[in-house]
Structures are given as structure tokens and as C-alpha cells.
Amino acid sequence: MNDEFLTINAIMKRKILLTTFVTLLSSTILFAQLKQVKGRVTDDAGAGLDFASVLLKEKGTGVKCDSLGNFTLKVPDDGKSHDVVFSYNGFTEKKISVPANASTINVKLSKKEAASGDDIVIIGFQAIKRKDAIQTLTTIGAKDLANTPVSSAAEAIAGKAAGVQVTTSEGAPGAATTIKMRGPGSITQDASPLYVVDGIEVENALDKISPQDIQSMDFLKDASATSIYGARGANGVIIITTKSSKGNGKTVINYNGFVGFREVTKTLDVMHPLDYAKFQYEKAFPNSNSATTSSYDPTKYNLGYGGAVDSSDLGTIYKALSYDPSHTVANWNDINTIFHEPNVPFNDWQKIVFGEKPLVQSHNVGISGGNLNTSYNLSYTNNSEGGVMINSGYNRSIVSFKLDHKINDKLKVNFGVRYNDMLITGAGTSNDISTSFNRLRNSIRYKPYGPVDQFDPAYYDLTNTSGLALANPVLLARQSYKKVNTGNLNLNATISYTINKNFSFKSTFGADNTNTLTKIFNDTITPESKRYLAGMPMASMQTANRTTYNWSNVLTISGFKFKNAKHDINGIIGQEIYMDQYNMNIQESDYLPIGILPDKAFANFEQGKISVPIPASYYSKSLASFFGRANYSYDRKYFATFTFRADGSSLFAPADKSQDGSTKQWGYFPSLTFAWKASNEPFMVKFLDKAKITDLKLRATIGVAGNNRIDPYLFTPTYSSGAYYGINNALVSGYVPTAMANNALQWEQTTSRNFGLDVSLFKGKIQLVIDAYKNTTSNLLVNVPKPVSSGYPSQMQNTGTLENTGIDFQLTAAIVQHTNFKWTTNFNIAFNHNEVKNLADNLNATGFQWNSGWGSAYNDYIVKVGESLGAIYGYQLQGDGIYHTYDYTDKSFTQLKTGVPNDAGILGLKTVPQPGMVKLKWQAGDYVGKYGNDSLTSNSRTIIGHAQPKFTGGWGNQFNYKNWDISVFVNFVIGNDILNANSVEFTNALYSQANMLATMNNRWKVIGNDGVLITDSATLEQFNAGNHMYRPATTSNFFVNSKNVEDGSFLRINNLTIGYTFNDKAIKKLFARLRLYATVNNLAVITHYSGYDPEVNTSRKTPMTPGVDYSAYPKSRMYVFGVNVTF
């Protein structure tokens, strides 16, 4: 395996020799003349290293030091000097020649530098020394993770590795994260990387492992490393190694804990009571020429909002505003006098609903110990935190146990078990199913005043006219109960057997079982209950079980001796199977008795009407693979690696079901890598020395990896549950066709080319890794839209090509390494260019549009050749985006001048758009429609934003001054656009009596300060001179214009930590290590983005719609105080 094990093996071997054979064959020993050498092994500071190994090189005999570092070694008394090797875990091994006459020898070992070339990396079924790695990889070690007190591993790695973009979807506790390595590699399919934990493939591993349990994470980015994972390696591979015991006979107890609180960083500005009331008045202002009146005259102007029929509508507004008897409104003056604060106090609902300052706690206890034969590591982690939103929270406990046992010299077993119990409470704000159920809008749109927790039925009904139905947000949050309880059990076992010095065999088995129980209870005022269930409570329980099995067998071949010692060859061959079984059931109980409590409802499910079973789902996916790798090096200067993997997947058609009678199941994934270690080249040495270059390596790779993340059985026509029809008053269940089958489906393939450069300067003080790459994904698995006349919306096909081109930089520098003051910095930046190169033949000219699902009436994203994935599709603004009085030929605003675009069709108007309304740009290519010249249809949409960032990165700095340490970590994403869908819905005035964002205070107004409609052009323009926002649209067809697309670039001060480590002797007696620290996570975000947080991704069903901000849970800042203790 690695160096440590080799050393231990060697020592073990000698020990057995000593204890058994030595005693048995003592007569033989008597012939050898031996003398004793005594001494002590210490660290640089002179502290004894307990149980350090001392090995006599030539004989292979050795001893262990005692607990203070003292040893006694027997060496041949033959008048010659002998080489003795001293080693200690975590320290650089030292070889000392002990002179013939020496009887005492004291040795100082130095600690290994972190991230130096000596540590071990795992590159897929094989552990190698980092300095020998010729793959592109980035490693995050335990130290990097330990410095960031966070609950989830995903949070901890954000911005730390070049080319790895971590996006947290929203701020909710336990929110999903999207991880992309080197850009999105797939159009409609999941592009998340493959996780391998201790040799086992684990889905969503970052959610299941405590960050404190992680020893290291290796990010494999290019084909040289990912091809060996073939099937599922195309999106990159993250290899996670969990902590093991050092097995040095010492029991180590660790405690890491922190406690603190969170608070929301930002709320959206909404209209205050007076502005709100004024707008309601403006919207309802009687319009003498409304389109809905019988006397409607299309030639006359229609300046108002067109909603009011007569003055009685204004009366409705007065009534609505007067709901609280303390402020009766009867006219415009009343609005102006009454709605002043503090007369009508402003309720910022967001501050109430998201106003909790919940306690955040994390405790991690670890015990590790054991000896050379058997060692263990046991750890327990608990994270608990409340959500900033009412009625939400997060609690997770993880127990993990690892056992390593050596049966004999050749046979070793490892066993690991991990149990993770996670409970996420709270319905949150976003909803994947329907925009009607989103719960952010209540906090934004509910009238900005009134009792904090009273249901207002009249207001509910008033706002229900267009289906909005606003309920008190505080009450709604209390009535929305959701608990997601996830239990995850992971078992893994490894047997390694060293057959001889050339062959070793390793079999790794893993099983991962996740059970998720989702309990939802919606009480009387929730939209679910009001809309579908006559205002009676409903409860639903969903159980999902996912079990994956993974079994790999690997034969490692190495250690061959060649006549020319410069050759070195080694490799592996292996085989692996992977199975994924999924089982899901949902039950729903409707019309529960009013007043029932959530827990009672789940315990008395039958009290309601058990709803028709919602389709259950059960399927199994399997994968069988064979793989191999050959490494060759010459003189440690020239390296070559060839890998090959063949994968068979049950997701594709076997021969008898495929299109052409040949099996589509198998995919073949080769890769080839060359590297040149220039620093080992004698002719380079002089030059390198001059340039202070310690290490210089050039790498080049080409290879193929695959992706098969699609639903099962798409290759053959199938039926699945989900159909119901009422016969004789009873619902009967039936089947529906699952999808439009495609028997030609096969693997998606990513060909990646990588050219890399590793430079180490000033004896490793500065390390720079640069990689340039071009990844081409072909045969893309795309859910291609089909003409609906086929009966299906889309079909999964292999079509098109996607390309990611980019360059990654990773720089690590130990800038100052003074005894008292140390400064290390770590900087990474990655540029990626994503481009759709080709789609299906019939889509190449037009591309295809997709709706991200937040409620836009038009598809708001487009996938098009020549564009990046995530092209936002909408209308551009013409000029300042507002119709002005000079755009009309007449003073009644009934006719637009020639050349002025007419967007009446988009705004849903019967007349031409009126002054102050949004002016959209007419695009060439849009046909001249029924509205006359320059009139817009939905064809006037164009690409108005790109959600893929230009570059991403992070910069970490760590300072140590004596016992103090300070670390600052910033990460940044630059050049991406965000579709701020919140800003579309929350500035729309379709719904009466609903509040809007404060940006609408700056709107064009048509009601003057006297409460009367301004009809004179000059006065209108003058009155609105400072108003740069268009009037809110009143159409129910939400559309995106370029004002809703914002630059999402940000720089986040992600983490600031100040720590103090105690070094006093008194404390040293009690603790091996004691450190106290204080941290602020998410300290500040520098951005122009107007929404809650620019790191957002609420539409995650496909990678086609990144960067949507709709109804996301606001992000929060966390302040914690923590402690690290080692006993």
C-alpha cells in the first residue's frame, strides 16, 4: 500500500522473527556478535517521539522506542559502520550511519511539510506517492477542512480546489449543493461528480460524511485519472479518504466543537405602507376608458391600469385598506394622512419570518488507537442548528467506526461502518412542484402592515381573485410542517492479500443504504389545503430507500526488477460490479379533521381520507466493469500511464432489444498519459538551480470517460403507474407509458485532453500547478423535445456535442516560514468556456428552448449551438425600457410613432402600450404580426444572459504568530448572469392588493400628488423625471426582460478565523493540544446582485437552467466559537 504500511509490515515481519524464530533458533543467534546502541528519538524541539521505529537496514531487524522515545538496538559488533533508519508517522524518515565505535546516538526527526511531495494520493484503485502522480489532481487535506467550522463537507470545499465549482442552491439548512468540475459536462443529465469513499462508490457522499472525519479529498479532473472509473467518471471523481488510526499503540482522543448562531444577511426591500397604499389606489383608479367596459373606445387613451370598471373598484380598495378599523380610508387624502409611519407601522415580514437567530452547535469526538496489528478509529459527530426561518432546523448525528486488522504478514482486513441520521425540519420557501406552493411570496407580497400572526380571511379572498391567495406569512410558516429524516448506513470491508513481492490482491465490498422519510403536514391556511382540500389539513409520508452495492477486485502488479534498474513498470487489473436499487412510496391522507396536530396526524393517518396512492417506484440499475492500468517510468524522468476500462450498463439495450441487433450496453474508455519530470534531467539541473526550481514536471493526457445517468429502461417501451380515472365514483388506478423508448441509446462520452505543468520553487515553498484542458462530450444524452403530436413531450437521445475548454491555476506558497511567524497562502483560479457544439440535426439551426419552471409563461432558457449551457432567453429593453409621451403620434397615446416597437401582445394589452410601461425591443426575424409594424411576439426574445461564469476561484491565507493563528478565506465567481425570477414576480401587478419590491417606488406614475390621473404629456414627463422603473405589468404571462437578468459576480469573505493554541506546560500535561478559536462564516459578499445572494440555483431539475433565483431561502451569516482538543 503506502510507505507506512510497508514500514509496519517490515517491522512486523522482524518482530515475528524475533519473538518466534529467534527464540527457537537461539543457538544460531549465539554465533553472531552483537553490541548495544542506545539513544533517543526526538522532534526538532527535543520532545521524545513515542514508539518511533528504529531499523537496522542491512539485517532488517528493528525495535520500537518506549513512550519517551528511548531505544536500545543491537547492531553487529564487526568494526564497521551500519545504516540505521529512524521513522515516525508524520515525520521525515532519517537514515543515519552509526559509526563502529558509537554506543549512543540521538536523532532528531523533522515534521513532514503539509502537502509536500511525499504524501500519498489515491488515483483510482491505487495509492501512489504524490510526487510520482502524473494525473491532474487537487487535494484538500484534513487541515484545510479543520480550519473551516462548517456542518457540511460541501460547504468546506467551496472555492478551495481549482476548477471545482460548488453552488449551494439556497440558504436553507441542509440545502442541496451542485458541484461541477470543469464546467457542465452534460446538457440534460446530472453532471455531478462521482464520489468514492474509502474505495466505495457512494452517492451524494458529501452529505453523509462529517467534515471532521475526512482525512483527504482528491479531486480527479482529467481522463488520465477518471477513465479508470469509466462509466461514471466523465464529470470528474472526488476521492474521499476518511481518518484512520495511526496504529502506534497510543490512544488519541480528539474533541472538536463549536457553538454560535446564524443571522440572515440580507432581506429584499419592499414597499412600505404608504407607498403600498398609494399604488393600490393608482392601480384601482377609475378608468373612464377601460377595455372591459361596454363603452370602451380603442381610439381613446387608457392611461390607467385598465383594471377598474367604475368608482366602486376604488371603493373596494378603500375597504381593503380599511380592514383594520383604526384606519378608515375613504379617499386619497386619507391614504396620505393615515398610512404614514409610525401611524401604520411597517411590518417587514421577511425580518419576522427569517428573523430567528438560531443556535448552531457542532460536536465531534474521536477516539483512535490500537497497535500495529489492530487499530481502530471511532468518531461521533453531532451538528444541530435552527433555521433562520420560523419552524426550521437541522440536526445530524454521524457515528463512524473503522477497524484495520492485520491477520498475518500477507493478509490484512479493513472494516468500516458509518451511520448517519439527519433530520431537516421546515417547509422552506422553494417548491419544485408548483409555483403556487412557493412560500417566499407570502413574506414579500403580503400587505406590509397588520397583526403579526392573525389570519385575515378577507385579505386572503381579495388576493385569491387571481389565484395568489396571500396568507399571513408568519402563520403560514407555522402551519407548514415538514420533516425529512434520512438514515444512512454505510458498510465497507476490504481484504488485501500480498501474494508475493510482485502481486497483491485486494477485494473491496461496500453497501450503502439510505432511508428517507419525508413527513409533510399542511394545515388549514396553506395553499395545498386551501386549493385542493377545502381548507382541511393534509398529511403525506414518503419513504424512499436507496441501496447501492459495490464490489471491486483488484490485482496490483509491481516490484519487478529489471537488469537496467532505470525501468520501472507496475499496474493493476481489476473488475468491479455496482448495483443501485431504489424504492419509493408515498401515502397521503387528505381532509384531516381541523385542529389535528401534525404528529397526531401521522399517528392517526386514517383519520383523513387516504388519498389514491401516488405511484410508487422501484427499480434497479447495474453496472459490470473490467479495468486495468499500466504505469511505466524510465529513470524517474519519463512516465507513461495507460488505462482501459470496459463498462456494461443495464440502462442500455441488450442485443435482442437494440436497434441494430448489437448490444448497446458496453462502453470502452481508454486513456493515455505522458509526463516528463524535467527536474530529474541532469542537463536541466543547472538551469533549474539557478531558477530556484526544485521540481518541474510536464504532463499530457488524452482519454475518454463516460456518463450514463439516465432513468432505467428507456431503451424499451414500458408502462408505469400514475394514471387514475373515476369509474362509478371511485378512482381506478392504471398505467401510463413511461417515456418514448429509444433502442439506440448508448453511453455519453467525454474525451478530455489535458496539458499540465507542475512547478515547485524554493525547495517546495512555492508550488504551482497549471492545467489547460479541452473536454468534448459527444453522443450527449439529451432529452430532446419532440413534436407533441407524438404523444410525448421529449425523448432521450444520444445527440450533440458539448465542449468545455479552460485553464486552472493552483498556487500554494509558504511565504514566510519564520519560527514565530508563518504565512501560507493558497490561491486558485479556473477559467472555463462552455459551448454547445452540435445538437440533433433538426435542432442545430434553432436550438431548443426550456422552461426553468418558476412560472414564466415562455421558455426562459435556450440551448443553442455556439452558446454556453444556461443561455437565458427573454426580451431586451428598448432604450431606457420605458414608453415616453414622445413615442406617440397623438396626445391621447393611441398611436405609436413608426419605428417604436409595440409590445402590446406581450403585455397583454388591447391598446398600444401606454406611457411608462415597459418598452421591449423588437428583434429582426420576428414576423410583422397582427398588431402592425414592429409589433412584438414571443419571437422577439433573444439571449439576454449567460449563467456560466467566466472564472471562479478562491484565495486562502493562513497566518501563525507564536500561538496565534488567523485564517481568511475568500472565494469568487465572476462573469455569470442570474435570472432574478423573484424580481419578475414581485414587480408584477397582476394581483390586486399584493405588495411589490421597493424598486417599484421608482416607477413611472400616472397619478399625481393630488390623486388625479395626469393626462398632459409634458406634466407626465416632468412628474416622472426621476423615475427610471417602468410601470408594473399586469399580465398573468410572466416574462423575463433584460432588467431581470443581473450580473451574479461575487467575492465572498467566506471564512475568517482567529485561533489560539495553548503551549503552556501546565496545559500540556492535560492535553496534547488545545486550541480555541472564533470564526465568522459568510462574513461579507461583495456583489452588485440585488437579490438575497448571488450564489443561487433553485431550478435544478436539469443542468439546462442554472442560475435561477426564485423563492430561494435567504442565506445567513454564522458566528461561532470553537475548541479543538486532543488528549
Place this chain on the structure above:
Amino acid sequence: MRTIKYITIVTLIFIITLSTSSCKKFLNPDINASSYNDDSTLFSTVGGTYGALIGTYQNLTGDYAYGIRLSLYYTVDNDEMVGPTSTPYPDNTRRDLAHYALSSTNSELEQPFANLYQGAEQANLCIYYIQRSKLYQAGNTQMRAMLAEAYTLRAQYYFDLVKIWGDVPFSTLPHIPATNLPVYPSRTDRDTIYNQLLADLKFVEDSSLIGWRSQSNSQRISLEVVKGLRARIALYRAGYSLRSNGQMVQGSNAAYYYGIVAQECSDILANSTAGLNPSFKAVFQNNANRIFDKEMLWSVGAGESGSNNGNTNTKLGYYDGPKLNGTPTYNATAGTITVTQYGNGSIVVVPSYFYRFDSTDLRRDVTICIYNPTVYGTDTVVGTPTTKLTDGKFRRDWISPAPYTTAQYMGENWPLLRYSDILLLNQHCCAMNCI
């Protein structure tokens, strides 16, 4: 030796591994062991076939079909009733659809269109696989009846498509790998489609696949429906329609198709156990309470399914019909009385239609509702002005027990074919002198 023992263990592991992984079965898990059903296996049993048929029926109901769009949005405005007049208008959705102000971006167009095609595809799948199933070939009566239902459903889906959109792409085969249909089919002339549908239904009749109604529900198809639908389609085939060239043209060979109408109708009148309910009102009151009425030959089944209502239920009686007046609340300070109204009352009767009825015609006050009911439990109603008369066949105050005030899905079935339709179809033919 111990080493030998370990070698044996390792070898054993190898053998187990290889025997598992080399097995072809590993990569070809049995589809039918999952929640997915292989088509031919599904259609090899009566139960499976019934499930697929239920799925085919489902496309008639729910929000995108006769749950609201095809029944309420798409049927107005006409000379009897108009769609929603309330704000916001124009809205580029249902109001524009009703008031002849359609634009290509209207959001109510694509889904119903897609939904009808989904139904047609599922009917095609049923027809394709039933014909190939051993049970059917062996003459199983249930399979034969279900084939008849599938043919009839396909006829209904295409009939609706042609009725609303004119000439449309037409296929009698399902889109499965075995059929390899063109991806972008062109439009088929409506007469060709009608002819095929008429021939299909003739085949069903001639092969005696299905019998006269024996069940006491009107949600499944019987021979009456096959014949009634065939008569209706024949009448459309014979009648005038706006063709792709912009001309109103009568279908060719009209007399022949009138003959079909007459033949099918007289067949039903002579042989069916169905008949008229002497009370016109009772038909719809029964429908409101989901009581089987012998006059109802085919109605789209609305099923209550909680949060899945949008796919299975109907909004009849919520979107249309009278509004429910809540309890008036008096606001002492403002001096106002507020009455909350539930339901949309979106279909409004043209006053002249009301006056077209003879004052003694009992059907008038069933077809047209002249009041809004008040809170359930009281018998009081509030009259509506003539401009706010609503359609009255699906009124919420007939439902017993009274639904919750804010309920949107009332579970009322949408009548597709009644015995009275057969009489009218027959009468129409008489008027055309074809008998």
C-alpha cells in the same frame, strides 16, 4: 498451512465474483420485477390491459381536458354563453381564448393539444398490443371489449383534435421502436381522419367486440357510445367546416354520411336499455351527486385524488355555475357590508338566450341559473342581474353533502354523450331529409 487457507478464501471470492458478474442476467435485470412494466407482458393479462386502458381514459379528465379547458374554456363564447368578463382582460390566457383574441403565445393552447395526442398515443398502444396479445387472439371477451374501448377512445381524441384544430397529424400506430414512425409527420386532411375513425368504429361493431350497456355506470364505453360517437363523427363529416384554404366547405358525399347517422341512431333507439329521464333537472342533479342516470351514455369520470386533483378531477361547478355567497359581515367603522363570494361564475349566459326559452320550458331554469346560493345550510338564494346569469347544469348547491366553500374540485362528471344527444342526432338527420 494457514496460507493455503487464505489462498482458498481469496480464490473463493474470485469464483463468487466472476460467477455473479459474468452472468448475463446481471446486466439485464427483469423489468417486470421493478415498478416498470414491459409492454407485451402488461398486455398479456386482462388486469394489465385494463390498467393501460384506464391510463388512456385519464386523458379525458383533469385540468387539460374535460376537467376545465375542453369543457369550459374552449366552448365559449357563443351565442348562448360567454367566458369570463372579469379583469384582467386581455390576459393572453382563458379570457382571450373565449373572446376570440387568440395569439400564438396564448398559454392555454399547447397543453390541451398535447394532452389529446397523449390520449391518442395511449389508445394506439392499447390497440397495437391488444391485437397482438394471445388472450385477444384466443377470443377473450374482456380483451375484445377493451379493444373496442381503445378504438372508441382514439376516435374521441382525434375527433376532438379535428373539431378544435382542423387538419392535424394523424397516426394509427404508436410511437415505439418497432413502428419507427416519422418524427415530423405532416397534417392529414380531416375527411381522411374522419373516414378512418368511422371505419374503425364500424370494425368494432361488425366484429361484435363489445355489447350494449350492461354496467350501471356511464364512465366506460359501451356499444351505445361506439354507435353514438360514430353517428356524431359522421354528422361532422357530412357538415360544413372551415378548411385549410380558408373556405367553408361541406364534406363530400354528405348524403352517405347522413345515412350513417340515421342508421346508428335508429340502432341505438331500437336496442339500447338507455332512455330519457322524464325530469331534465334530475339528469344534472344526479350528475352533481354522481348518481347513475340511465340517460347518460358516456360521461368523463372525475375522481377525487387530493393533491393530484388537477390530473383526475374537474372544476365543473367551481369555474362555472353560480357563485356561493358567504355570510355577510358588517364593518361597523366603515359602515359597509362585505359579502365574500366563492367560485368564479366564469361562464355567463347571454340574456337573449334566457329570453329565447319559452317561459314554461322547464329546461330554462336548469340550463340557466338565475341566483347565487348563500351559505350552505340555509335555503336562501340571492337573485342575479340578467348580465350575471350563469350556466346552471353544474351548480354547487345541488351537491350533497355541500362541498367546502373554497373547494375548487367538486368531482362532477362531464357528460360527453346522452340519450337525448342520440335523439337530437337522429332528429337532425330527419331535418336533412336523409331517412
